[in-house]
Amino acid sequence: MTERFHDIALTVNGEEVRERIDVRRTLVDFLREDLNLTGSHVGCEHGVCGACTVLLDGEPVRSCLLFAIQLDGAVLTTVEGLADGERLHPIQEAFREHHGLQCGFCTPGLLLTAKALLEENPAPTDREIREAIAGNLCRCTGYHFIVDAIRAAARGPRR
Numbered sequence: 001m002t003e004r005f006h007d008i009a010l011t012v013n014g015e016e017v018r019e020r021i022d023v024r025r026t027l028v029d030f031l032r033e034d035l036n037l038t039g040s041h042v043g044c045e046h047g048v049c050g051a052c053t054v055l056l057d058g059e060p061v062r063s064c065l066l067f068a069i070q071l072d073g074a075v076l077t078t079v080e081g082l083a084d085g086e087r088l089h090p091i092q093e094a095f096r097e098h099h100g101l102q103c104g105f106c107t108p109g110l111l112l113t114a115k116a117l118l119e120e121n122p123a124p125t126d127r128e129i130r131e132a133i134a135g136n137l138c139r140c141t142g143y144h145f146i147v148d149a150i151r152a153a154a155r156g157p158r159r
Helices: 027-034 090-097 107-120 126-132 144-155
Strands: 005-012 015-022 053-056 059-062 075-077
Touching: 015 027, 053 107, 059 107, 090 107, 090 144, 107 126, 107 144, 126 144
Parallel strands: 005 075
Antiparallel strands: 005 015, 053 059, 053 075
């Protein structure tokens, strides 16, 4: 018989986390319910919308498609890990300045997707930006201001 609970240790937003979890718990539920990190939104629960996107070892992943147990030993960044206290991350600042958000539901996933893109490609073209965010659905903006914000963040300071 398989154990239903398992101990995991990982780094979340720079802090070590050790938890005993149900092996069936999804990563998004673990973040929201166990760690009270509610920035990752639960949208489609099928990995389609991108609202639950987090960075796993620097790569964007859908937290609704992973079990938390899979992250033992991993480094995870959520939208809560972007800002430095009251100081917004340059990507967050660019989204604010360029109106890259409306209702905000998709914003956490878009911010983290943009961060991963800019770390891999510090000077993306508009086409590359659009390709990178293609898996993040936004019903409000039409993406124009989001692309503007990511382009502006690419030109701005890095963190």
